[in-house]
Amino acid sequence: MEITITAAAANKIAEKIGEQSGYLKLKYDTEGCGCAVDGVAALWFVSEVEDTDIAIDTNNRTIYLEKSKMVFFDEKMTIDFSTSLNRFQLKSPQQILNGQLSFIIKENKD
DSSP: EEEEEHHHHHHHHHHHTTTOEEEEEEEEOOOSSSSOOOOEEEEESSSSTTTTTEEEESSSEEEEEGGGGGSSSSSSSEEEEEETTTTTEEESSOOOEEEEEEEOOEEEEO
């Protein structure tokens, strides 16, 4: 899998996380979607990664994905930031996977 982060997206990610330490995760979020195959891609900033997460090196920073959810993503993807929409976007050469990609900073479970 290959993920590219555009300069606009990298700048917005850095702005949102500031000095916090943690990990960027591309999540296939199924909460409230009805079943495990209905979901939506989202960017999560988490304090810890799970044992089942796979690290994907990008041109900017490592992104983690749940191994079991990789089937829902394309082989080549780009994370971009649209200034006109003020939203992140997840794209591939074949399609727009999420034109309004959420960015969520997850709180510690402690």
